[in-house]
Each structure stands twice: as C-alpha cells, then as structure tokens.
Amino acid sequence: AGILSEAAMSSAEKTEEEAGGGVEEAATSGAAEAAPRTSQVLVHPLVVFCILDHYIRRQEGQERVIGTLLGHRDEATGVVEISNAFAVPHTEKEAEVAVGQATNKTMYGLLSRVNSKEKIVGWYATSGDLDRPVNDSSTLIHDFYLQECEAPVHLVVDTSMREGVRLVAFSALADSVVGLDLDRAFGRLDCSLTFTDAERSLLDAMIAGVVDDRPFSTGDSLSVLPSQMDLVRDNVDDLLDLVDDVATYVDRVADGSKPHHPQAARHIADALATLPHLDASSLDAAFNKHMQDILMVSYLASLTKAQLAVTSKIHETF
Numbered sequence: 001a002g003i004l005s006e007a008a009m010s011s012a013e014k015t016e017e018e019a020g021g022g023v024e025e026a027a028t029s030g031a032a033e034a035a036p037r038t039s040q041v042l043v044h045p046l047v048v049f050c051i052l053d054h055y056i057r058r059q060e061g062q063e064r065v066i067g068t069l070l071g072h073r074d075e076a077t078g079v080v081e082i083s084n085a086f087a088v089p090h091t092e093k094e095a096e097v098a099v100g101q102a103t104n105k106t107m108y109g110l111l112s113r114v115n116s117k118e119k120i121v122g123w124y125a126t127s128g129d130l131d132r133p134v135n136d137s138s139t140l141i142h143d144f145y146l147q148e149c150e151a152p153v154h155l156v157v158d159t160s161m162r163e164g165v166r167l168v169a170f171s172a173l174a175d176s177v178v179g180l181d182l183d184r185a186f187g188r189l190d191c192s193l194t195f196t197d198a199e200r201s202l203l204d205a206m207i208a209g210v211v212d213d214r215p216f217s218t219g220d221s222l223s224v225l226p227s228q229m230d231l232v233r234d235n236v237d238d239l240l241d242l243v244d245d246v247a248t249y250v251d252r253v254a255d256g257s258k259p260h261h262p263q264a265a266r267h268i269a270d271a272l273a274t275l276p277h278l279d280a281s282s283l284d285a286a287f288n289k290h291m292q293d294i295l296m297v298s299y300l301a302s303l304t305k306a307q308l309a310v311t312s313k314i315h316e317t318f
Contacts, residue, residue, distance in 0.1 A: 036151050039078035041169040042194040043155065045203060047085045047124075048165055051157045054087040055126045064126045066090050066141060068104055068148075069155060070111065070118040080121050080153050081194065086111065088123075090141070097140045104148075120145075122153030128160045133168050139185050142172055154186065167191050228294075 047069070054065045070084040086107045089100040108120060123145045127133050133156040145152040151171060158166035169191035195203070246268060252258035278286075 036073065036075060037078045038073075038080055038151055038153060038171050038189055040080070041153055041155070041189050041191040042079060042081045043167055043191065044081075044083050044194060044196075045199050047082050047155075048157060048167070048193070050085045050087075051124050051126060052159065055157075055159050063092075066099070066123060066125045068108065068120055068145075069122045069124055069153065070108075071121045072117060072119060073121060073151075082121060082153070082155065084111065084115075084118055085124060092137050095136070097137045099141060099144055120149040120152075122149070122155060124155040124157060126159045127156050128158070130156065130158050130166055130168055134170065134186055142185075146172065146175075153189070155191070165193070167193070 051065075051067065054067060058065050065087065067085050067087040069082045070086070071080060071082040073080045088104045088107075091098045111118065123141060125134075125138065125141075134154070138154065142152065142154055145154075154170040154172075156168045156170070169189040170186040171189055173185060173187050249258065249264070250268070253260050
C-alpha cells in the first residue's frame with residue numbers, strides 16, 4: 001500500500017480541509033430509492049484464494065487487508081454471486097481510515113474490459129476472530145462502497161484457518177452506517193461457497209495431490225494436474241464401481257433380500273436404454289479414431305508453436 005494516491009475517507013469528526021483535500025466523507029443516500037434486498041451470498045473459491053493471498057502478502061504490522069468484490073446480483077431472488085476480487089490499499093490509524101480510490105477505479109476499469117458482466121457488489125476484509133468480524137473502521141469503509149454500488153455486501157474471511165475456511169457476510173441496515181453501533185449498522189447474511197464443475201475438479205486435484213501420498217507435502221503437489229489418460233482411467237473406474245453397485249442391488253431384489261422399488265427400476269431401465277448398441281470392435285475403433293484426432297491436434301499445435309518461435313528469432317536477428 002505505502003503512500004496512497006488518494007485518501008478515500010476519514011472519521012466524521014474531521015473535515016476535508018483538515019485532511020488536505022485527500023479525504024472524502026461518505027455521502028448519505030437518504031433521498032435515494034430503497035436499496036435492493038440481499039437474501040443470500042454465494043462465493044466462488046477463486047475469491048477466497050485471492051483474499052488469502054492478499055493477506056499473506058500484506059505489509060508488516062498490518063492487521064487486516066481489504067479489497068473490492070466483483071460479481072452479479074439477481075434482482076428477482078436477491079442472491080449475490082461473488083466471482084472475483086481484487087486488493088485495494090488502505091490504512092487505518094485510530095479513528096481515521098484511508099482507502100486507495102485511484103487503485104480501486106483503475107483495477108475495476110481493467111477487469112471490466114476482461115469481463116463486463118462482473119460489477120462491484122461489495123468489499124471484503126480479513127479477520128482472525130470471527131466473534132468480532134467488524135469494527136468501527138468497517139462503517140467508514142462501507143460508506144465508501146455505498147457510493148460504488150447499491151446495497152454492497154461486506155464479506156469477512158477468517159484467516160486463522162483453525163476450523164477450515166470460514167466466511168461471514170453482512171449488509172448495511174441503514175443508508176449510512178457511520179456513527180451507528182455495530183449491532184445496528186450491519187445485519188448478517190446467509191453465506192456459502194459455490195462451485196462450478198471446473199472449479200470442483202481443480203479443487204479435488206489440489207486436495208488429493210499427485211506427487212505423493214501426502215497432500216500439500218511439496219509445492220509441486222499443488223501445480224501438477226493428472227494427464228488426460230489418468231482422467232479417463234479414473235472416470236472409467238468410477239463408472240465400473242457404479243455398475244457393480246447397480247448389479248448388486250438388482251441381484252438382491254431378484255433373490256428377495258431387498259424390497260422392490262418401481263422408481264429405481266425405471267431409472268435403471270432409462271440408463272440402459274441410453275447405451276449405444278455397439279460391439280467391442282466398433283467401440284475400440286471409435287476410441288482409437290478419437291485418440292488419433294487428439295494426437296493430430298497436439299502435433300499441429302506443437303508445430304505452430306515451433307514455427308512462431310523460429311519466426312520470432314529471425315525477426316530479432318534481422
């Protein structure tokens with residue numbers, strides 16, 4: 001953070017002149033329309049990783065870090081889905097708080113070019129004690145984000161990690177929370193993690209590790225992903241296990257040791273009906289053809305990469 005280009009806010013007791021014009025008081029929105037209701041907050045794993053990484057890289061002596069949350073709000077259901085986040089420098093000194101407005105504006109502008117659908121939905125902070133997740137400085141920062149978006153969400157991440165990943169989310173109970181008691185300023189929201197299929201697959205690979213039998217024992221355990229053939233083998237093994245479970249269930253129903261459920265029988269019949277009627281030789285031929293296509297694409301990609309490297313060297317030389 002170092003020296004901030006702009007000081008965003010201060011305590012209500014100081015004026016802009018005393019802060020040299022670099023501190024802006026959060027404007028109230030009493031005349032504005034009622035803020036949209038927030039019913040639930042969904043957080044993607046990438047957001048948690050960004051926040052924890054920001055906390056690890058914090059300046060010496062800094063107790064907590066803050067940043068901006070990006071995502072989208074479903075106006076119909078009131079669900080806020082947080083899909084990205086970026087760090088914002090700030091300083092806290094007694095009753096005064098300064099936030100890097102220029103950094104916030106620049107980072108949001110750059111990320112908007114990458115994904116224009118992601119909007120500012122709130123801000124995050126870290127805490128080592130979720131029994132006291134907010135403090136008096138939180139009200140000042142929240143008033144700043146009231147100017148950035150409607151009904152900003154305040155997400156607090158527990159950095160102690162004593163009980164795994166713990167998240168709490170809050171929303172403001174008033175148009176302006178500066179000067180209010182913390183119990184009357186923030187209301188807790190339902191907050192949980194959400195995963196896409198790709199995120200879940202990646203997290204499973206990170207947790208399991210592929211270097212040795214001890215996850216996270218080395219740095220390579222986090223960076224090495226299974227090969228395509230390993231994924232195919234694992235998926236086939238899982239499929240065979242499911243087929244064995246179904247076969248065992250059918251055998252027990254047939255010998256009378258397990259009661260018959262018509263709905264389960266329909267599901268099994270529907271699953272069998274979707275199977276293609278192929279013999280082993282036809283299936284092998286289709287699989288080999290698919291593998292040949294993959295190898296051809298991989299070869300062409302490598303050839304293109306080599307050609308680009310040679311062209312770049314030629315331009316540098318001549």
